[in-house]
Amino acid sequence: MPTPNRLDGYAPIGDYAAIGDGRTVALVASDGAIDWLCLPDLDSPSVFGALLDAESGGRFELRPEEPFDTTRRYLPGTNVLETTFTTSRGVVRVTDAMTLPTSGLAPYRELVRRIEGVSGLVAMRWRIEPRPAYGTTVRLERRAGVPIATHGQDAVAMIAWDAGEPVAHDGGIEGRLLTAEGGLAHVVLAAAHQEPLVLPARPEVDARLAATERSWRDWSAGRLYEGPWRDAVVRSALALRLLVFAPSGAIAAAATTSLPEMIGGERNWDYRFSWPRDSAFTLRALLALGCSREADAFFSWLLHASQLTYPEVRVLYRLNGRPEAGERSLALAGYRGSRPVRVGNGAAGQTQLDVYGEVLDAAHEVARSDGGLDRDHARWLAGVADHVCAIWRQRDAGIWEVRSEAAHFTQSKMMCAVALDRASTLAEQGFLRGNVARWRGERDEIRAFVESRCYSEDKRSYTRSADEDLLDASLLLGVIGRYAEATSPRLLGTVDAVRRELARGPFVARYLGEDGLRGGEGAFLACSFWLVEAYARQGRIDEATALMDELIGLSNDVGLYAEEIDPATGAFLGNFPQALSHLALINAAVAVVEAAG
Amino acid sequence: MIWGAIVGGLVGTLVLTTVLRATSELGLTRMDIPFLLGTAVTEDRVRAKAIGYALHFVFGLLFALVYLAIFLVLDESGVLLGAVFGFVHALFAATALVNVLLPVVHPRMGTGFDAAGSAPLLEPPGFLLLNYGRQTPLVTIIAHVLYGGIVGGFVAWAA
Numbered sequence: 098m099p100t101p102n103r104l105d106g107y108a109p110i111g112d113y114a115a116i117g118d119g120r121t122v123a124l125v126a127s128d129g130a131i132d133w134l135c136l137p138d139l140d141s142p143s144v145f146g147a148l149l150d151a152e153s154g155g156r157f158e159l160r161p162e163e164p165f166d167t168t169r170r171y172l173p174g175t176n177v178l179e180t181t182f183t184t185s186r187g188v189v190r191v192t193d194a195m196t197l198p199t200s201g202l203a204p205y206r207e208l209v210r211r212i213e214g215v216s217g218l219v220a221m222r223w224r225i226e227p228r229p230a231y232g233t234t235v236r237l238e239r240r241a242g243v244p245i246a247t248h249g250q251d252a253v254a255m256i257a258w259d260a261g262e263p264v265a266h267d268g269g270i271e272g273r274l275l276t277a278e279g280g281l282a283h284v285v286l287a288a289a290h291q292e293p294l295v296l297p298a299r300p301e302v303d304a305r306l307a308a309t310e311r312s313w314r315d316w317s318a319g320r321l322y323e324g325p326w327r328d329a330v331v332r333s334a335l336a337l338r339l340l341v342f343a344p345s346g347a348i349a350a351a352a353t354t355s356l357p358e359m360i361g362g363e364r365n366w367d368y369r370f371s372w373p374r375d376s377a378f379t380l381r382a383l384l385a386l387g388c389s390r391e392a393d394a395f396f397s398w399l400l401h402a403s404q405l406t407y408p409e410v411r412v413l414y415r416l417n418g419r420p421e422a423g424e425r426s427l428a429l430a431g432y433r434g435s436r437p438v439r440v441g442n443g444a445a446g447q448t449q450l451d452v453y454g455e456v457l458d459a460a461h462e463v464a465r466s467d468g469g470l471d472r473d474h475a476r477w478l479a480g481v482a483d484h485v486c487a488i489w490r491q492r493d494a495g496i497w498e499v500r501s502e503a504a505h506f507t508q509s510k511m512m513c514a515v516a517l518d519r520a521s522t523l524a525e526q527g528f529l530r531g532n533v534a535r536w537r538g539e540r541d542e543i544r545a546f547v548e549s550r551c552y553s554e555d556k557r558s559y560t561r562s563a564d565e566d567l568l569d570a571s572l573l574l575g576v577i578g579r580y581a582e583a584t585s586p587r588l589l590g591t592v593d594a595v596r597r598e599l600a601r602g603p604f605v606a607r608y609l610g611e612d613g614l615r616g617g618e619g620a621f622l623a624c625s626f627w628l629v630e631a632y633a634r635q636g637r638i639d640e641a642t643a644l645m646d647e648l649i650g651l652s653n654d655v656g657l658y659a660e661e662i663d664p665a666t667g668a669f670l671g672n673f674p675q676a677l678s679h680l681a682l683i684n685a686a687v688a689v690v691e692a693a694g
Numbered sequence: 695m696i697w698g699a700i701v702g703g704l705v706g707t708l709v710l711t712t713v714l715r716a717t718s719e720l721g722l723t724r725m726d727i728p729f730l731l732g733t734a735v736t737e738d739r740v741r742a743k744a745i746g747y748a749l750h751f752v753f754g755l756l757f758a759l760v761y762l763a764i765f766l767v768l769d770e771s772g773v774l775l776g777a778v779f780g781f782v783h784a785l786f787a788a789t790a791l792v793n794v795l796l797p798v799v800h801p802r803m804g805t806g807f808d809a810a811g812s813a814p815l816l817e818p819p820g821f822l823l824l825n826y827g828r829q830t831p832l833v834t835i836i837a838h839v840l841y842g843g844i845v846g847g848f849v850a851w852a853a
Contacts (some may be wrong), residue, residue: 250722298815
């Protein structure tokens with residue numbers, strides 16, 4: 098691809114690739130700039146935040162000094178990125194990775210950029226502008242000859258080997274080098290948090306880079322999926338692995354905050370939290386790929402995190418398991434002027450009833466996979482089922498976390514029925530104890546409510562909420578969550594209606610109604626993959642396969658997806674990379690393979 | 695009295711460690727004494743912290759015994775005198791002990807003459823430990839004054 102066209106300093110969202118180490122994620126643009134990195138963790142403040150403020154957010158640039166074309170790929174089976182710059186004078190290859198810890202004394206976090214001359218002579222330039230705490234200008238100092246920047250309990254060191262003499266200039270450190278064939282240089286960012294900096298040695302950095310590549314390759318070689326779209330499925334698994342916060346097992350919904358759902362709009366949210374709602378999707382995807390260790394870790398995290406709010410399950414939790422997520426706005430310009438830039442997420446305080454169905458469905462998956470449930474977990478789940486019996490009649494904010502008035506959202510009610518159905522099934526299987534008769538009775542009442550008030554004979558479809566005629570793509574989850582038989586006439590009709598009214602080609606909108614926010618949004622990619630899965634579960638293999646083929650073609654050049662896509666231009670919108678999009682891709686592919694027998 | 699010094703040394707080190715940890719959480723300093731001590735022995739981060747905590751308590755006890763010796767020479771002890779010792783101790787730590795002596799004996803700690811080479815280097819603390827954050831000298835003084843006061847108090851109580 099040619100040198101990317103930045104608009105006012107902002108690269109297109111789809112222009113980024115993600116690298117990470119299981120604690121945090123950096124986004125690398127195709128012009129070699131790292132525009133997003135939070136340290137020390139994914140949900141910490143950014144040290145490079147040019148993604149949200151091109152002027153003052155801070156970034157790590159590395160590029161040829163003359164016009165260039167770029168080709169990129171992940172090294173096969175890894176989250177190590179390789180960018181090849183081609184200029185009129187030669188070719189340079191840059192390998193980017195956040196190294197994984199090995200034995201030996203390594204920095205708390207380490208970002209490595211290795212520069213290799215492939216052919217000719219290419220003048221390269223690099224510049225690091227650390228702006229900790231979302232854009233704070235800091236004084237640069239030196240330790241043992243190495244430039245460093247400190248801010249409170251955090252510090253970063255900028256180390257260059259054969260990459261020119263690092264010079265402090267205009268609030269950053271920069272250097273220039275001329276690469277020749279076979280030449281090798283490194284620029285490394287070493288970070289410390291609540292401890293003195295560890296300044297790494299060059300041979301150890303090379304060894305860690307090699308070990309990191311090996312570790313990712315070994316992990317992806319262990320993934321079980323065999324079927325069509327294997328490359329996309331494995332890439333999705335690797336993208337998810339980047340979003341798994343290793344210290345706790347939680348899975349972040351995305352690596353970023355406030356990438357807009359509409360350019361210039363206000364739908365800008367912080368997704369660096371874990372949503373229990375995604376638990377069933379997550380567990381099915383992880384178990385299908387043979388990631389039982391990650392699945393167990395996530396399920397344990399989920400039950401542990403929600404202990405404090407038991408029997409209520411909150412909409413989202415911090416990656417360390419804490420429930421508070423106070424929302425505030427930052428004084429940043431926003432991606433291409435999309436403000437406010439939010440950190441924290443106000444949805445944490447909402448009531449969303451569907452989450453219980455997802456959690457109990459997830460428990461059902463775990464019990465099936467592990468052959469049972471831990472006794473404490475079983476007691477916890479029975480308590481949650483009782484809680485559902487008590488609250489399902491309430492109005493809620495629904496799966497899309499609308500900020501308009503609460504309503505009786507159909508998918509929420511469906512998932513309450515699913516929750517009690519799974520609890521009853523687990524009890525029948527002897528995995529948990531409780532008032533099964535009550536659970537079944539309430540489940541039947543919920544179903545009666547849905548069938549009588551949430552179905553439109555005119556549209557031959559379930560509706561967005563009770564006593565209205567609008568549609569909602571979340572109704573596809575009625576098929577996926579097994580609210581009823583997938584091929585029941587009402588679910589068949591609903592899938593057709595969603596396709597008819599909400600889809601444009603491969604793109605599916607979430608809904609068309611009011612949500613309490615100004616402006617519109619793009620098509621929601623997970624909904625498109627849900628449509629594939631719904632087709633597959635209804636035995637409509639040809640439709641599922643055709644749609645899946647189209648959707649696979651919509652990823653960016655390195656196989657990643659954002660939350661949404663602009664149907665008119667194909668540009669990505671919303672936070673990136675998005676766990677739900679990749680989870681939905683994996684589950685859709687697995688469903689098609691299963692349905693095809 | 696020796697038991698007073700031993701108990702005071704243990705409790706004082708506990709308080710000192712807690713204060714340093716708490717101020718680190720508050721973003722006032724990157725000082726991490728167990729990490730600094732432990733990495734002199736091993737490169738493994740987890741083992742370094744465990745060994746570092748143990749070493750810190752050993753040093754805490756040894757310093758309490760030094761305090762005891764001075765109390766005996768002066769034939770006087772107490773919280774206030776202990777706090778004064780703690781203040782002097784902090785100044786010594788910040789200007790000489792951690793700033794000059796530790797980098798000399800620590801196999802992985804950088805000095806002004808080192809550059810990153812074949813082995814990883816720990817960031818040197820600098821004069822008054824200022825490299826680890828501008829509030830580090832203040833935090834170090836408060837923690838050591840508390841330590842000294844506690845040792846002095848226990849010695850006086852046991853006398």
